[in-house]
Amino acid sequence: MTALRLGVIGCGAVTERYHLPALLASADVRVMAFADPALERARALAGRVEGAVALADPDAMRGQVDAVLIAAPNAVHERLATPLLAGGIHVLVEKPMARTAAECDRMLAAAAAGKAVLAVGHDFRHFPVARFARQLFASGMLGPLRRVDVRQSAGGRWPYASAAALSREAGGGVLLDFGVHLLDLLGWWLGELRPLRYRDDAMGGIETECDLELVLGPAVPVRLELSRSRRLRDTAIVEGSNGTVEIGVFEPVLVRLTPAGGTAASVGGVPDAEFERAPLVTVFGRQLADFVAAIRGTGRPSVTGEEGRRVVALAEACYAMREPLRMPWDYPEAYAAVGRTAP
Secondary structure (H helix, E strand, C coil), X not given: CCCEEEEEECCCHHHHHHHHHHHHHCCCEEEEEEECCCHHHHHXXXXXXXXXXXXXXXXXXXXXXXXXXXXXXXXXXXXXXHHHHHCXXXXXXXXXXXXXXXXXXXXXXXXXXXXXXXXXXXXXXXXXXXXXXXXHHHHCCCCCEEXXXXXXXXXCCCCCCCHHHHCHHHCCCHHHHHHHHHHHHHHHHHCCEEEEEEEECCCCCCCCEEXXXXXXXXXXXXXXXXXXXXXXCCEEEEEECCEEEXXXXXXXXXXXXXXXXXXXXXXXXCCCXXXXXXHHHHHHHHHHHHHHHHHCCCCCCCCEHHHHHHHHHHHHHHHHCEEECCCCCCCHHHXXXXXXXXX
């Protein structure tokens, strides 16, 4: 088949390190243009792709591309994607899909009007352990679930070309910018989640620490703790009546099974030679292949716009019930300074 003409909007570190190698390795796409307000970033990446041009204004891509990858800050996802989708250009947008459910709704409406594919880059679904976990939970091996406990650190792992990605203006702190990965995986693995309580340390800025209490189904308690400043356990523990599984999708890569009343047995990772050679390039390559397949009509993307919206709506519901998160090193005067009461 003829390669799809593809444009890239947002030329930061993630595009350079992970998306670009996947794009260059794919015979399914031909990269036509890179766009970024920092034109030197666009020029640096365009110089690595024969025939590609660098643009400061992504609107100049119209008529030149069939599909677009949006890897720009969260705050501009909806503004960039909506006119493209309405014009029939397919879009793969980095997570989170947008900042609010209302922004997601406008993107979905534009995709429907333009008959365009809208896919969301929740790339954690393409990790081998994440796929194994989905099969495990679907099998019912654990029996009725009793509790879920997730602790994940998110600091110092992901590359940034600019500190602007961590600013309030970029859209969202650790929950919306990283926690959506975990919310997406939990929903994909286990089903619909409902928030009960949410606390973070935003205090007028963006959060670097947050603690979520949710419920799965009618009564299964779910706890999710996220941190950009501390190293946590970095695993998900799911307990059922027949046993418990501990899963590390990213670092550590881990599957540990414990039968009820038995001894823990580490299964380790999930064999995948391609992933083991180049983990993140493989994940982004598989995500790209999935997007192309959806455009060519062989199925829906792994993460549809509707699924991306569901995760954003869940994060938005958490923000709406925000309480201050009291840390062991806090003192009451810190809360008084911003007009709040210490919990």
